Amino acid sequence: MDDLDRRLIDRLQYGLPLVRRPWEALADELAAPPAELRRRVQALLDDGTLTRFGPMFDIERLGGAFTLAALAVPETRFEEVAALLHDLPEVAHNYRREHAYNMWFVLACATPADVAASLARIEARTGLAVLDLPKEATYHVGLHFPL
Amino acid sequence: MSACISPSDADLARRLVALTEAGLPLVEDPWGWLAERLGLSPDATLALLARLHADGAIRRIAAVPNHYRLGYRHNGMTVWDVADDAIERLGPAVGTLPCVSHCYRRPRKDGWRYNLFAMVHGRSAAEIDGYRAEIRALLGDACRADDMLVSSRILKKTGLRLGEPRSRMR
Numbered sequence: 001m002d003d004l005d006r007r008l009i010d011r012l013q014y015g016l017p018l019v020r021r022p023w024e025a026l027a028d029e030l031a032a033p034p035a036e037l038r039r040r041v042q043a044l045l046d047d048g049t050l051t052r053f054g055p056m057f058d059i060e061r062l063g064g065a066f067t068l069a070a071l072a073v074p075e076t077r078f079e080e081v082a083a084l085l086h087d088l089p090e091v092a093h094n095y096r097r098e099h100a101y102n103m104w105f106v107l108a109c110a111t112p113a114d115v116a117a118s119l120a121r122i123e124a125r126t127g128l129a130v131l132d133l134p135k136e137a138t139y140h141v142g143l144h145f146p147l
Numbered sequence: 148m149s150a151c152i153s154p155s156d157a158d159l160a161r162r163l164v165a166l167t168e169a170g171l172p173l174v175e176d177p178w179g180w181l182a183e184r185l186g187l188s189p190d191a192t193l194a195l196l197a198r199l200h201a202d203g204a205i206r207r208i209a210a211v212p213n214h215y216r217l218g219y220r221h222n223g224m225t226v227w228d229v230a231d232d233a234i235e236r237l238g239p240a241v242g243t244l245p246c247v248s249h250c251y252r253r254p255r256k257d258g259w260r261y262n263l264f265a266m267v268h269g270r271s272a273a274e275i276d277g278y279r280a281e282i283r284a285l286l287g288d289a290c291r292a293d294d295m296l297v298s299s300r301i302l303k304k305t306g307l308r309l310g311e312p313r314s315r316m317r
Contacts, residue, residue: 008210009217015207016177018197020189022208023175038173041210045170052211054170055163055196061152061204062160068253068264082302096300097224101259103302104224131259137235137252140242141206 001049004032008040009050058141065112069119070101070131078102081126090118101131152202159185159195160204171208219268223275223295225282226261233289234263240285241265246278260292272297 007030016022023034030037044050060066073081078096085091085105094105109115119130152160166184171177182192199205214222229237234252241263242250249266263286267278279295286293 009212012210013212015209016171018193018200018208020178020193022177034175038175042173044210048213049216050210051213052170053173053209054167055208056206056211057160057164058203058206059164061202062157062164086303091303093304094302095298096302097296097298099294099296101296104296104298105303131256133253133256133259133264135251135253137238139238139250139252140247141249 001044004030005040005044005049008032008037009044012041012053015056059108063110065109065115067107067115067119067132067134069105069107069122069133071103071105071122071126071128072101072131073103073126073128077126081128084125085122088118088122090114152199152204156195156198156202156204159187160199163199163205177208214268218270221270221272221275222266222268222298223279224298225265225267225279225295226293227263227265227282227286227290228255228260228292229263229286230289230291231262237286237289238263241282244278244281244285246281261294 011026011030017025019025023038026037027034041050041053045053071081081103082094082096085094085103090107090109092106092108094103096102097104107115107118109118115134119132122128123130162185163181166181172180174180176189178192178196179189182189185192185195187195196205196208200207214220227241238250238252241247242265244265246267246269247265248268249264251264252262253264255262265282267275267282269275269278275295275297279293283290283293
């Protein structure tokens with residue numbers, strides 16, 4: 001990764017400008033040809049430095065229902081429960097965290113009723129109580145990793 | 148953030164989600180590429196993107212780095228028990244700290260006292276400890292207890308998918 005790669009990644013985290021010729025606008029900003037910038041983005045995607053290039057949607061604005069939920073899973077059952085959640089399509093992501101509540105996952109469903117049904121199913125299949133923490137207010141979303 | 152997105156824009160947005168599930172192609176004229184598939188003109192497509200951006204349905208059209216690859220291996224979900232009469236003032240203040248990537252209010256539950264969540268990412272454990280201290284200093288006396296839940300393993304991570312009603316999934 002050279003200096004231009006770093007400047008490109010840093011800049012592109014803020015988004016492609018919404019103008020008629022976005023790559024040309026970016027090329028002016030970064031003082032590099034537009035085709036070269038696109039080639040570099042492709043290379044950074046190919047080598048795994050970038051995981052995505054595209055629109056970032058706030059999916060909740062398009063409908064759908066979501067929650068953050070947690071389980072306190074006994075260590076002896078951890079892999080079993082992780083596998084169970086992994087196979088549920090509505091589980092968008094799941095992280096182990098170092099806490100009594102050691103499994104934290106996001107459910108993405110079409111309706112609030114689907115969220116409730118999914119939580120009930122997870123409780124029934126694991127025998128564990130789910131801590132359900134739906135978002136009540138968003139104060140900030142803006143993931144940015146300075147380079 | 149505006150109150151609602153028109154039904155026709157919401158429908159187009161859903162098509163955009165599907166079209167860009169694997170990302171936006173790296174072509175000279177990305178709006179033209181989308182326009183062709185949406186059956187709109189490039190200018191109408193750009194106007195649609197601008198409206199969806201203004202409505203908050205599209206946050207940005209951006210690159211998402213693999214943060215592990217960039218050295219950001221440490222992430223902490225900091226959680227705070229903030230006085231109810233102060234959270235609407237302090238939540239946005241915490242959200243504007245440069246170290247905080249996501250900040251939300253969530254309900255208290257039996258056995259769970261924390262109502263403010265702020266995610267921090269860093270290149271070392273000491274760095275995220277420092278961010279936690281920064282947030283604590285900002286909250287001051289309004290915060291009665293806090294914790295930081297460090298992630299130690301990604302168990303599942305999928306791209307964005309619009310939830311389909313259960314009845315249609317079978």
